[in-house]
Amino acid sequence: MPRGDKDKYTDKQKRKAEHIEQSYEDKGVSKDEAEARAWATVNKQSGGGERIGGSGQKKSPAAKAQARASSARRAVATKHGVPRSGQQLEDMTKAELMDRARKRHIAGRSTMRKDELIKALSSKE
Template identity: 80%
Template sequence: MPRGSKDKYTDKQKRKAEHIEESYEAKGVSKDEAESRAWATVNKQSGGGERTGGSGQKTSAGEKQAARKSSARRAAATRKGVPRPGQKVDGMTKTELMERARKRNIPGRSKMRKSELIEALRKGA
């Protein structure tokens, strides 16, 4: 059975949940289980209640822009094979090391062991 108030849901979301619930009941699912599945489906598709209010923290436009810029920089650095701050080569898996070696075009990487990859990456850095 679904928990909590459904006040934060739009009329469209409520109709959708009702329709899904009826569909499950037609398939022989119990009333409580059908209602639970219906609200779970609505939540998964739309992220929950969409009406404003509640305890959601609001982020300013400036903070959002700064976060996007920072995220874009980290993503670009990752594509270039640059380690993230605090990420050590010793703590990486062999797959991660191999990917980094591939990005740096280290010759013979496919035949290297993990320790050899670490050494080659340190030399190339």
């Protein structure tokens, strides 16, 4: 049987646990086991009961806007294959190297291994 006080859980978490528990009981799992599994599932999905102080640090609206803009820039750069600043060829995946070689029209790139791609790209720079 689950231990501990359930007072710190939200009503939504309690309803979810009841629903999960009922589902397990319908499958033939004992009441105690169903309750234990239900609360384990709720804990895994939501991290347990309510936390004192909310959900961590509070950011100012300006800091949030800056973080969103920065995140958006990184996402666009990743989508378009723009290398991260300071990224070495050795740190790139073979797919990234192939893409870069394709953009630079390096002949024979499709049969090259990663180390050969690095060598070819280094000589083209």
